[in-house]
Amino acid sequence: MGINWNLSNEAGNSLTTADRNIPWLQDTLESNVRRLWGVTYRDVVILDSLNRPINPPFNLTANDLSSAATRELLKKRLRDAARFVDSDDDGIGDDWEERFFGDLASGDADDPDLDEGSNFFEYALGSKPDSPEDLARLAAEFVTIENDDLFSLRFRRRLGEAGGLNYEIQRSGNGEDWENVGDLFTLSRKTGTYDGSGTEEVVFVAPASSGGPFLFRVNITRLSR
Ligand SMILES: [Ca+2]
Ligand SMILES: [Ca+2]
Ligand SMILES: [Ca+2]
Numbered sequence: 234m235g236i237n238w239n240l241s242n243e244a245g246n247s248l249t250t251a252d253r254n255i256p257w258l259q260d261t262l263e264s265n266v267r268r269l270w271g272v273t274y275r276d277v278v279i280l281d282s283l284n285r286p287i288n289p290p291f292n293l294t295a296n297d298l299s300s301a302a303t304r305e306l307l308k309k310r311l312r313d314a315a316r317f318v319d320s321d322d323d324g325i326g327d328d329w330e331e332r333f334f335g336d337l338a339s340g341d342a343d344d345p346d347l348d349e350g351s352n353f354f355e356y357a358l359g360s361k362p363d364s365p366e367d368l369a370r371l372a373a374e375f376v377t378i379e380n381d382d383l384f385s386l387r388f389r390r391r392l393g394e395a396g397g398l399n400y401e402i403q404r405s406g407n408g409e410d411w412e413n414v415g416d417l418f419t420l421s422r423k424t425g426t427y428d429g430s431g432t433e434e435v436v437f438v439a440p441a442s443s444g445g446p447f448l449f450r451v452n453i454t455r456l457s458r
Contacts, residue, residue, distance in 0.1 A: 236260060238267040238274075277307070279314050282328040282393065282431060287314055317394040324455045325356045326396050329431065333363050357398055357453045359389035359432030371451055375441055378421070382441040385421070388451055389432040399454050402437060404447040411450070414439075 237246050238260045250257050260266050272278060276290035291310055296303045318327050323341045330337050339345060339362070341353040348365040355362040358369030372387040390400050402418055403411040418437040425433050 236266070238272075240265060240267070279310055281314050282326075283332055315393040317397045319397055324353055324397065326391075326393075326431075329356050329396075333361065353453075356396065357391065357400075359391070359426065359430040361430075373449060376438070378438070383421075383438040384441045384449075385436055385438045386418070386449060386451070387434065387436045389426065389430070389434050391432050393431060395456070396431070397456050399456050401452045401454070402449065403452050404449050406445075406447060408448055411452070413452075414449075 236258045237243065239245060240260055241262045243259055246257060246259065258266075270278065270286075272290060273292065275293040277293060278290045279287045281287055287310070291307055296306065298304055298307070319325065320327055321330075321337045323337075325341055327337060330339060333339075334345075339352055341356075342351050344351050344362075346361075346363050346365045348368045350360065350362075350368045352362050355367075355369065358371075360369035361367040369389060374385055374387075376383050376385050386402060388400075390396075391398060401413050402415045404414045405411045417439045419439075420435060421438045422436040423433055424435075
């Protein structure tokens with residue numbers, strides 16, 4: 234995203250993002266984000282998952298992006314900012330624990346908001362562990378897309394190295410024996426939620442006429458590290 238910091242002066246906006254189709258913000262006299270953020274001209278400010286600036290900013294005058302090595306350096310900074318960190322090894326990203334609980338004391342099986350969703354469950358599916366009104370669900374429905382009758386599964390999954398998790402669609406004929414059936418499904422939609430949950434919403438579909446009846450679930454496990 235580009236920011237034109239010429240306060241309330243839109244001249245030069247086409248230069249801000251070099252005529253590319255990238256969103257930009259116009260700083261204004263009222264907001265004066267430029268002063269608020271304490272940035273200098275051509276700073277790229279990278280935020281961590283808790284919206285804290287990672288210092289120092291990546292300045293594009295000091296770091297010329299026409300050089301491939303500099304582009305790699307910027308990519309590395311961005312990847313590092315999205316890295317999955319789990320120092321107490323409970324399968325839940327530390328940033329998520331710190332955001333909701335202020336520390337790492339709450340465990341993966343705990344359910345402090347008493348909504349019957351464990352912390353692990355709420356972390357994996359992007360709901361709030363401190364709000365009983367907010368509990369993620371797996372949404373299943375039959376849909377018709379371009380004359381194809383489909384069975385669709387919709388859920389949220391974590392961004393940023395998938396939050397250290399693996400999501401596997403499974404089915405069962407009897408509710409006891411489950412098999413991985415990810416191969417039957419295709420990803421039909423992927424939408425960023427941009428709600429601070431660190432998740433994206435995905436919709437997987439499979440042909441509706443595949444025998445059955447079957448039970449379906451998404452089996453979420455920790456990636457071995
Ligand atoms: Ca953790
Ligand atoms: Ca809960
Ligand atoms: Ca909750």
